[in-house]
Amino acid sequence: MNSLAEVHPMAGRPQKTASAKRTRHVMFLMCKTDCNDGIYSYCMTLAAGLKEQGCKVYFVTSAIYEAGADEERVGQVDRLCDEVLCIPGLGNKPRLSDWRTIRAFMRRNDIDSVNVHGLGMIIWGRLLSLFARVPVVATYHPSFHAGKLDVVGKTNASLSMPARAVVCAFAVDAIVVLSEETRAQLARECRPVAHRIQKVVGAIDEGRFHPPTAEQRRISRERLQLGEREFVCLQIGRLSWNKGIDLLVQATRKAGAAMDPPIRAILVGSGTDEEEQEIRDYAYQSDKDRSVFRFDGFKSDVLSYYWASDAFVLPSRVEGYGLVVVEGMATGLVPVRTPGGGASDQIEHGENGLLVDFEDSDGLADALLRLHDEAERARLAQGAIRKARRDFTKQAQARSILELFDQASGPAASLA
Structure with missing residues (x-):
């Protein structure tokens, strides 16, 4: 339905x-x-x-x-x-x-x-x-x-x-x-x-979450110190192993090796001190990792992050709904997520986003590589915007x- x-x-x-x-x-x-x-x-x-x-x-x-x-x-x-x-x-x-x-x-x-x-x-x-x-x-x-x-x-x-x-x-x-x-x-x-x-x-409040103009995207990228050609994948939420951040790290490393321009993964959110440190240590295993993965902590206003990014990635293990996925879709971000709570309501695979299996970092890397193609990303983004405006x-x-x-x-x- x-x-x-x-x-x-x-x-x-x-x-x-x-x-x-x-x-x-x-x-x-x-x-x-x-x-x-x-x-x-x-x-x-x-x-x-x-x-x-x-x-x-x-x-x-x-x-x-x-x-x-x-x-x-x-x-x-x-x-x-x-x-x-x-x-x-x-x-x-x-x-x-x-x-x-x-x-x-x-x-x-x-x-x-x-x-x-x-x-x-x-x-x-x-x-x-x-x-x-x-x-x-x-x-x-x-x-x-x-x-x-x-x-x-x-x-x-x-x-x-x-x-x-x-x-x-x-x-x-x-x-x-x-x-x-x-x-x-x-x-x-x-x-x-x-x-x-x-x-x-x-x-969502569709009056607030909407696709950026070219100028709004440019300003958002400048504010977040992102290069014009960088492919940026975003995750917003609690900084927790449950959100599949280890899978995102593995997939980003694999996809990044085959990408030009380079890939960036930005994680917005916070967690317990112990878990945050574990996750940072997992991501930062080399000097190169520090130029790929960004941990920006909790941000009350996330609209500029949506506008500056290219894909929203949520490889959660257990998920209630993932309202941030819908927010991202409304701004034109292509969602990539596991089939947890909310997935079947949000994503028609290959039409407005991509679904990957649980615990499948290789499948997630393939999805990121697919979205690196600008024409494919633009097609899916339009589907995401239509879905958000129609159903949410x-x-x-x-x-x-x-x-x-x-x-x-x-x-x-x-x-x-």
Whole structure:
């Protein structure tokens, strides 16, 4: 299905017809908020889409962590949300004092729909569905972090048995996943509630992420001190063995030996001090490596990196979705990635990007060599741009979430 969302009617539930005049008051609820991570990006994009649909958006969390983020990114939550409430110590296990605070907030703002983020908050979601009598959607953001010995050969992160039991016991009206791979996995592991699992793929702000003009590309390359003819492959994300950085290093060395002009690999992101040092040591095995691999650390504003690069490379072992892939596609970067979470929704191999097998550094090198051909790269880039503009808009994402609220059995308490 070539659309942003695959929302199916939920079995046994009465279907509601959306009113054109209805204004929803949607509350996001999450344990903690880090302005530097992908979940924050997801929430802010969804909030922007909901606002464009005429909704009011409210945000409840324990704390907002701003370290390292620029002013524009930090300010998104205040600009896009009608009110933000921080409850110190808010966690996955509901406390009576927090319940009272949240219920008072909901009554004051006529909250009629709730979106909890992270399966850890699903207990909160179930309680609000039962006692506040509002439709509740839970969004699953899978993540996986481990050392190199634990990740090599691993291709998915299964829920623990206790986590599966919690999801089944406290299932809300709908559980949203971002990719077909995650939908299939969660449906296998939580069969009693499989009918409630709905895919709504991650979207982007297409007004921000767009192809650069020739001048914007030139300025971006100058700013990042890149040569005009260098072939630049980019990875943005946590600096972790799980992201397949060792495979990227191996592939870059192999492809670079056959390339002229030279190849550069830029990695933007941070990780633990120990893992970062291990990865740097792995990449810097010769003086030549230091001219090929760049570790630029965490950057709050990555648009200039997209504009300056030629390919986006994500050979992850375990991946939840890879929203950065879609951002890169929207800017005209050709994606090369492994078939983890999000891959089948994002890439039509040979049409708008390239897929390589897990743990296949030779296949990754071949893909980079293929993209070194300017004509082939330009063809795939146009396909990537079309795909991003067609399937990953924030407006379609917001409409899909609103449709799930409309389908939910819980009556909306305050609809204008």
